[in-house]
Amino acid sequence: xxxxxxxxxxxxxxxxxxxxxxxxxxxxxxxxxxxxxxxxxxxxxxxxxxxxxxxxxxxxxxxxxxxxxxxxxxxxxxxxxxxxxxxxxxxxxxxxxxxxxxxxxxxxxxxxxxxxxxxxxxxxxxxxxx
Numbered sequence: 001x002x003x004x005x006x007x008x009x010x011x012x013x014x015x016x017x018x019x020x021x022x023x024x025x026x027x028x029x030x031x032x033x034x035x036x037x038x039x040x041x042x043x044x045x046x047x048x049x050x051x052x053x054x055x056x057x058x059x060x061x062x063x064x065x066x067x068x069x070x071x072x073x074x075x076x077x078x079x080x081x082x083x084x085x086x087x088x089x090x091x092x093x094x095x096x097x098x099x100x101x102x103x104x105x106x107x108x109x110x111x112x113x114x115x116x117x118x119x120x121x122x123x124x125x126x127x128x129x130x
Contacts, residue, residue: 038110039110039111039112039113042084042108042110042111043108043111043113043115043128045082045084045085045108046082046085046106046107046108046111046113046114046115047115047126048082049081049082049085049106050104050106050115050117050126051126052079053074053079053104053106054117054119056074056077056079057074057102057119057120060074060077066100067092067100067102068092069092070090071087071090071104074087074090081106082108084108084109084110085106085107085108085109086106086107086109087104087105087106088105088106088107088114089103089104089105090102090103090104090105091103099120101118101119101120101121102118102119102120103116103117103118104116104117104118104119105129113128113129114128114129115127115128115129116128116129
């Protein structure tokens with residue numbers, strides 16, 4: 001009877017618990033990394049849409065000799081945003097020299113960050129805001 005038990009194959013309870021613990025540790029390390037990568041991808045989509053909006057504003061200004069007054073007017077002019085991305089602020093203001101400037105904030109619904117730009121200004125830069 002003792003010889004019969006030695007031939008049985010399988011894992012012991014301790015071996016299974018060790019494997020489960022190792023998987024838990026690896027998951028605990030991987031989940032925060034994946035979460036931060038998701039936020040980076042959402043931010044990248046928002047940045048790309050803001051750059052595209054700036055390019056589109058050039059075309060719109062050439063065709064209409066003015067900038068759209070609202071983000072809804074910009075979107076109605078066949079400008080599309082990525083899924084989850086939206087304007088959180090869009091203002092058209094006149095500079096002291098009389099030139100119009102578009103002040104935009106754009107962000108993704110799943111990210112705490114938003115991106116800011118004033119256009120057109122010398123060296124228009126896209127800046128991260130929180």
